Amino acid sequence: MKKTILLLSYLFLSSCNTDESSSSNSNEGMYFPPIGSTSWETKTIASLGWNETEVQPLLDYLEEKNTKSFIVLHNGKIVMENYFNGHSASETWYWASAGKTLTATVTGIAEQEGYININNKVSDYLGVGWTSAPLEKENLITNKHLLTMTSGLDDALGDDVSPANLQYVADAGTRWAYHNVYVKLQDVIAQATGQTWTNYFNTKLRDKIGMTGGAWIQNNGLSVYWSTTRNMARFGLLALNKGKWENNQIVPESYMNNATSTSQNINLAYGYLWWLNGKSNYHLPQSQFQFTGTLIPTAPSDMYCALGKNDQKIYVIPSRKIVIIRMGNAADGVNMALSDFDEVLWQKIRAVIN
Structure with a gap:
């Protein structure tokens, strides 16, 4: 029921x-x-x-x-x-990789406050040796490369982001690959601000938009965000309003515009850890193949999305002033982010919203 x-x-x-x-x-x-x-x-x-x-x-x-x-x-x-299926409004659920957009957003806040520059190399904040890449290759990797999935590090080695598991494949900026190395941005921000990642996130983002009760929980060495569905909707609303909550510009609008626009010329459907609809081609996780067409053909072309494993979804559609949230288990077996479920779901959503 x-x-x-x-x-x-x-x-x-x-x-x-x-x-x-x-x-x-x-x-x-x-x-x-x-x-x-x-x-x-x-x-x-x-x-x-x-x-x-x-x-x-x-x-x-x-x-x-x-x-x-x-x-x-x-x-x-x-x-x-x-x-559905026994869940309730008061229960929390994991965002999986949809939570990448939380990290991207806090990165914009930290840059606005002068703690970091996204164009600076990661080793300026973490020191050398945070990867196993040769030093001259490691020094090519900037915070922006982490935001755009273009670090050039090997994405085939699993989720572990210890130095031994972060190995060189290509020069930063020359290869797009979906990789959990983006979480090093959390370390960059913690180092630059002198605060824990959780404390900075809570005070600068979570508490300012009322995402009460949410928390980062460790899972296999990675922090995964858990919250109620309404808290996810609050974040989607912030994204729809270009980083502004009522009269408070929490994230610079210019940064949000960049975050939700094509960020590099390899995967046109990717911004700063946001997925973008309506582009002429796209790449998917765990693949170097370029697909022709848009991510979700039935969905509005101006839509940008936070997509997580097992079909965690935040859809933001500026032209319709709509935010849509879906949390749950995988619709059709395990998947990493995008799936056929998105297209069928959007056919049914379209039938409702005309």
Whole structure:
């Protein structure tokens, strides 16, 4: 049985009221849920003119595909909030690699505060020998190379980011490869700020947007973020609003624009640890093959995404003022980030949002 937090209201279906709601929606400003409160304003499917008859097929598909939670925001307000398979609004779940975007965001904050420069080499902060690459090759690797997955280090050696496991394959900037070496940015920030990564993250990002209760948990030597689904939605809302929460510009807008744009010329569908839709070609994790076309053809071309193992999703669509969250187990077996599930899911989402 599904547990649906937000009941999809069928009030205000008269043409007069629908027209009034549509006019109001077109003029409303971005809404931000209060810090330190569980309240969050909602709006109805009907008020947006979306297709209510396609909601149940979407929910059925989500439940069938091992989903635990699903949220849709429009202009910051909750339109759908659904929980499945025994999960609840108060329970936490892991972000997996969708949490890479948290690291990218905090990197932008640390640069704004003058602690780091993303164009500086990593060894300026961690010292030499943080990899097993020859010194002249290690010194080519900048913080930006970590943000863009172009470190040139061997991605075939697993998740371990100890120096012995970070081995040279190509010069930094010449090869795109999905690699957990990005987590060294957390060490860079800790070293530069003189704080623990967790403390800097909590005070500069988590607490400022009300992501209460979330935590970094160690898993096989890597920190993985866990939170409620609403906390993931708060972060998605920050990303939609280009790093601004109400009147507080937490991350520079220029940095967020760069983070959600093509960051290098190898994988056009990759920014600063964000995936980008609508590009002419893309690469996938664990592959050096270039695929022609867009990541998710059915999804809006301006969409950018945080994608994690076992289908953790943050979809941000600026043109529609929409944020969509999906947490759960893998829809169809284990996958690293993108899967066929994204395309089918978007067909069903499209049927609802027209």
